[in-house]
Amino acid sequence: MDLNLNRNTVLRLVRYLRVLEQLKALGFEKIFSNNLGDAVGVTAAVVRKDLAQIEAVGNKRGGYSVDPLLAKISELLGKDRRREAILVGCGRLGSALLDYPGFENDNIEIVAAFDLHPEQVAYTGPIPVHHIDTLESYLGQHHVPVGILTVPDRAANEVFERLLASGIIGILNFSGMPLKPRRRGEYDAGEHCCYVENISISLELANLFYLVRFVDSADGSGYPAQ
Amino acid sequence: MDLNLNRNTVLRLVRYLRVLEQLKALGFEKIFSNNLGDAVGVTAAVVRKDLAQIEAVGNKRGGYSVDPLLAKISELLGKDRRREAILVGCGRLGSALLDYPGFENDNIEIVAAFDLHPEQVAYTGPIPVHHIDTLESYLGQHHVPVGILTVPDRAANEVFERLLASGIIGILNFSGMPLKPRRRGEYDAGEHCCYVENISISLELANLFYLVRFVDSADGSGYPAQ
DNA sequence: TAGATTGTTAATCGATTAACAATC
DNA sequence: TAGATTGTTAATCGATTAACAATC
Numbered sequence: 001m002d003l004n005l006n007r008n009t010v011l012r013l014v015r016y017l018r019v020l021e022q023l024k025a026l027g028f029e030k031i032f033s034n035n036l037g038d039a040v041g042v043t044a045a046v047v048r049k050d051l052a053q054i055e056a057v058g059n060k061r062g063g064y065s066v067d068p069l070l071a072k073i074s075e076l077l078g079k080d081r082r083r084e085a086i087l088v089g090c091g092r093l094g095s096a097l098l099d100y101p102g103f104e105n106d107n108i109e110i111v112a113a114f115d116l117h118p119e120q121v122a123y124t125g126p127i128p129v130h131h132i133d134t135l136e137s138y139l140g141q142h143h144v145p146v147g148i149l150t151v152p153d154r155a156a157n158e159v160f161e162r163l164l165a166s167g168i169i170g171i172l173n174f175s176g177m178p179l180k181p182r183r184r185g186e187y188d189a190g191e192h193c194c195y196v197e198n199i200s201i202s203l204e205l206a207n208l209f210y211l212v213r214f215v216d217s218a219d220g221s222g223y224p225a226q
Numbered sequence: 227m228d229l230n231l232n233r234n235t236v237l238r239l240v241r242y243l244r245v246l247e248q249l250k251a252l253g254f255e256k257i258f259s260n261n262l263g264d265a266v267g268v269t270a271a272v273v274r275k276d277l278a279q280i281e282a283v284g285n286k287r288g289g290y291s292v293d294p295l296l297a298k299i300s301e302l303l304g305k306d307r308r309r310e311a312i313l314v315g316c317g318r319l320g321s322a323l324l325d326y327p328g329f330e331n332d333n334i335e336i337v338a339a340f341d342l343h344p345e346q347v348a349y350t351g352p353i354p355v356h357h358i359d360t361l362e363s364y365l366g367q368h369h370v371p372v373g374i375l376t377v378p379d380r381a382a383n384e385v386f387e388r389l390l391a392s393g394i395i396g397i398l399n400f401s402g403m404p405l406k407p408r409r410r411g412e413y414d415a416g417e418h419c420c421y422v423e424n425i426s427i428s429l430e431l432a433n434l435f436y437l438v439r440f441v442d443s444a445d446g447s448g449y450p451a452q
Numbered sequence: 453t454a455g456a457t458t459g460t461t462a463a464t465c466g467a468t469t470a471a472c473a474a475t476c
Numbered sequence: 477t478a479g480a481t482t483g484t485t486a487a488t489c490g491a492t493t494a495a496c497a498a499t500c
Contacts, residue, residue, distance in 0.1 A: 007433060008467085014432045015404065032481070041406050044481090045469065052483060060482045061476040076436075083435050092325055096318035102379075102402050102428040108435070145438045146431070153328075170438040172431055176328050178241065180267050195437040197430045202328040204423045205372070205398055206240045207233060209309050209334070210302075211421040212371045212396040234491085258457070270457090271493065278459060286458045287500040 003076075009050055013073050015040045016047070020070040032063035083108045084144045085172075088132065088159050089151030090115040093174060095123040097148060110148070112138060116155075132159075139166035146170040153177045163194075170195045176202055229302075235276055239299050241266045242273070246296040258289035309334045310370045311398075314358065314385050315377030316341040319400060321349040323374060336374070338364060342381075358385075365392035372396040379403045389420075396421045402428055 005013070019039045023031060033047040040047075051064065056072050058064040074080050087094055087110050098113055113129045115121050121129050130138060147168045151159050156175035163171060164182065173179050173196055181196040231239070245265045249257055259273040266273075277290065282298050284290040300306050313320055313336050324339055339355045341347050347355050356364060373394045377385050382401035389397060390408065399405050399422055407422040 005436075006467090010433050010436050011429055014429050034481085041404070043469075046467095048482065048484090049468090058482055059476065060474080061480075063481070077432060078435055078439055079432075085431070092322035093319075096322045097427070099318055100427065103431070106428055106432055108428075108431060146434055148431075170434040172427075172434055178267070195434060197434050199425060199427070199430060201323070201326065201398075201425070202332055202334075203237055203240050204425060205311070205329070205334060205374075206303060206305075206332055207236050208372055208396040208398055208421060208423050209304055210231075210236050213304055232491090260457085269493075272491095274458065274460090275492090284458055285500070286498080287456075289457070 003054060005053065009053065010077070012040060012042065012046070012050055013054070013077060016050070017070065017073045017077065017079070020066055020073070024066050024070060028066050030059075030062045030064065031066055031069075033058070036064075079107050081107065083146070084111045084142075085109070085146040085148055086111060086139070086144050086168075087113045087127075087148040087150060088115075088135070088163070089149065089155070089175075090118070090121040090123055090129055091150060091152070094148075094150035095121065097150060097174075098123050098125055098127050111142065111144060114138075135162060136166050139163075139168065144168070146172065149173045149175055149179075151175055168194065171197070173198045174201070176200060229280060231279065235279065236303070238266060238268065238272070238276055239280070239303060242276070243296065243299045243303065243305065246292055246299070250292050250296060254292050256285075256288045256290065257292055257295070259284070262290075305333050307333065309372070310337045310368075311335070311372040311374055312337060312365070312370050312394075313339045313353075313374040313376060314341075314361070314389070315375065315381070315401075316344070316347040316349055316355055317376060317378070320374075320376035321347065323376060323400075324349050324351055324353050337368065337370060340364075361388060362392050365389075365394065370394070372398070375399045375401055375405075377401055394420065397423070399424045400427070402426060 016036060019036060020031070033044040033051070037044045037047045048058075051058065051069070054072060054076055056064065056069050085108060087097060090098070090113050094113065094115075098110060103109065110127055113123070113127055114132045114135050115129055116132050118129045118131050123129060145168065147163045147170070149156060149159060149163075149171055153176045156173070156177035156179065160171065160173075160179050171179065171194060178198045178200065179196045182194045242262060245262060246257070259270040259277070263270045263273045274284075277284065277295070280298060280302055282290065282295050309332075311334060313323060316324070316339050320339065320341075324336060329335065336353055339349070339353055340358045340361050341355055342358050344355045344357050349355060371394065373389045373396070375382065375385060375389075375397055379402045382399070382403035382405065386397065386399075386405050397405065397420060404424045404426065405422045408420045
């Protein structure tokens with residue numbers, strides 16, 4: 001079953017899944033699109049559209065059965081399989097992510113970390129921290145699809161190229177340097193294509209400050225406009 | 227000048243601004259929509275639309291002048307003014323953000339941090355770390371519009387409510403618990419409205435793993451489909 | 453002038469919303 | 477049956493893209 005769901009649909013499905021897990025823990029057996037929508041912050045119509053898209057069927061009296069729906073989304077998102085990632089750049093942010101408790105619940109494991117100065121890395125948990133020079137040989141031996149990039153901005157492009165050349169096809173980029181996804185055949189024929197998700201903390205924060213720009217403004221209400 | 231730019235436009239403007247800063251440092255005086263688009267990864271038409279929207283005018287021969295454009299976007303985004311935020315939750319992620327070097331360049335300063343156990347916080351930099359119980363009194367004395375939330379999921383909702391009640395109107399939420407923005411008058415009359423940006427690391431990572439789901443699949447190409 | 457770019461209008465695209473028949 | 481929900485179609489909305497006249 002391939003569906004080519006778009007980004008927003010996938011993100012919603014992840015969130016439905018989390019709600020369904022909690023509902024299951026509470027003993028729920030059925031759920032209405034209405035309630036699921038409330039929990040995730042979307043309308044019931046969107047929920048039904050999404051679920052129809054993944055060919056989940058509901059019951060016109062009782063809504064959707066929690067168990068099969070949970071199993072279906074879980075399988076679709078690959079949560080039922082163990083998924084591996086590496087992390088490059090073990091500064092403060094990188095080290096924090098190595099300890100991030102949320103991954104385990106998603107069946108995601110960071111199997112190795114890399115840094116220019118592994119001996120200086122403060123992280124002391126179970127994940128091995130290797131020297132960045134061993135990146136290529138490691139990835140030659142282990143087929144890991146996804147890399148998490150937490151290096152300083154100035155190193156981002158170089159590490160990006162090395163990850164591409166080593167066969168990484170998905171990158172979660174925390175550096176301030178936005179990286180562009182590579183589509184197949186866009187550059188050299190020999191290069192893999194690669195999905196990129198840029199998480200730009202300062203971009204989000206700048207946007208937030210734009211939104212709240214009217215605080216202490218002339219009207220004195222303390223409320224932003226609109 | 228109020229423009230009510232949408233989220234994506236603002237995010238693009240932030241990125242134009244960064245490119246313009248670099249161009250200025252290189253001594254550029256003019257820039258074409260074409261080149262600016264390439265640098266940011268959008269089409270020239272989008273750039274011109276965005277710039278027209280903020281009432282920046284270009285020259286049909288030489289493109290846009292870097293200096294006034296930079297000044298205009300800078301002023302619009304408030305980057306010419308000092309902007310303050312607080313941070314709640316000084317675990318590994320929170321501590322990493324307290325040291326985040328990107329904020330200074332944007333004229334953003336974290337003026338105080340809060341934690342349930344300030345004496346156990348590893349961070350030792352210049353930003354004061356207070357006990358969470360002093361949050362309300364601090365915000366009563368200092369008018370800080372934005373809060374960065376890096377608490378464990380289980381604490382997210384409680385701290386969210388406290389920030390709302392203390393007059394915070396913009397929240398950058400790193401907890402796994404998605405928070406919903408509050409629009410004016412949506413709940414109690416006395417409550418402020420509040421903008422929220424949720425940065426969900428595990429959501430992004432789950433999406434990335436969905437995108438790369440075809441690695442090692444039947445065709446053996448190693449390329450994801452499409 | 454000739455060529456190239458801006459600024460803007462129209463066309464396209466996709467996603468969200470509204471509406472409602474089917475049906476449990 | 478009566479009421480409520482699903483599944484789906486049509487309408488709406490907004491953003492992106494294409495196209496091109498204006499003009500430097």
